[in-house]
Amino acid sequence: KQEVTQIPAALSVPEGENLVLNCSFTDSAIYNLQWFRQDPGKGLTSLLLIQSSQREQTSGRLNASLDKSSGRSTLYIAASQPGDSATYLCAVSQAGTALIFGKGTTLSVSS
Amino acid sequence: DTAVSQTPKYLVTQMGNDKSIKCEQNLGHDTMYWYKQDSKKFLKIMFSYNNKELIINETVPNRFSPKSPDKAHLNLHINSLELGDSAVYFCASSLGPYSYEQYFGPGTRLTVT
Numbered sequence: 001k002q003e004v005t006q007i008p009a010a011l012s013v014p015e016g017e018n019l020v021l022n023c024s025f026t027d028s029a030i031y032n033l034q035w036f037r038q039d040p041g042k043g044l045t046s047l048l049l050i051q052s053s054q055r056e057q058t059s060g061r062l063n064a065s066l067d068k069s070s071g072r073s074t075l076y077i078a079a080s081q082p083g084d085s086a087t088y089l090c091a092v093s094q095a096g097t098a099l100i101f102g103k104g105t106t107l108s109v110s111s
Numbered sequence: 112d113t114a115v116s117q118t119p120k121y122l123v124t125q126m127g128n129d130k131s132i133k134c135e136q137n138l139g140h141d142t143m144y145w146y147k148q149d150s151k152k153f154l155k156i157m158f159s160y161n162n163k164e165l166i167i168n169e170t171v172p173n174r175f176s177p178k179s180p181d182k183a184h185l186n187l188h189i190n191s192l193e194l195g196d197s198a199v200y201f202c203a204s205s206l207g208p209y210s211y212e213q214y215f216g217p218g219t220r221l222t223v224t
Contacts, residue, residue: 032212
């Protein structure tokens with residue numbers, strides 16, 4: 001049974017720092033991995049989708065990598081800003097089921 | 112234009128009542144989903160429909176019944192509500208099942224008193 005783990009559970013950084021959020025999964029038979037952002041009381045915003053055949057995806061200050069064989073993904077946020085404060089969720093897709101989520105990393109960026 | 116919309120945004124009701132949550136997507140997607148986010152913020156799939164047919168049905172009490180009148184709509188009806196049903200329910204859609212990017216609605220916060 002697929003399990004998705006995100007470390008750390010919470011992270012506080014000063015504005016301007018570069019940071020890395022980690023996601024690991026136990027079954028490498030995935031179609032893709034998706035990173036989401038969730039603001040308090042809001043829905044999920046898709047940030048990046050990495051197909052299983054890809055190694056990384058970039059969008060603005062965000063870069064996500066995928067190492068399927070080792071069951072790991074990282075989300076790199078460059079030059080963090082207070083507006084980046086949110087919960088970041090990692091999810092994988094597999095045959096026969098929908099997205100399987102980690103429990104998220106809650107990021108706080110102070111000015 | 113809202114891609115995936117849900118109504119209502121908030122729902123407060125008493126134990127034993129029956130309630131429905133509606134979801135609509137204007138993305139032209141074939142696949143729609145219902146997820147539940149519990150009090151610990153953990154998201155889990157409940158159901159998925161592809162072209163109006165049920166393709167995923169996780170271990171969910173049969174008090175929960177999804178209905179897809181057409182590809183753009185997926186509603187969730189809950190009978191005999193219990194305290195443990197209190198959660199945020201998210202609707203999502205994708206171009207197709209399993210391997211496609213999913214887009215989420217804003218969520219419906221259900222509180223059962």
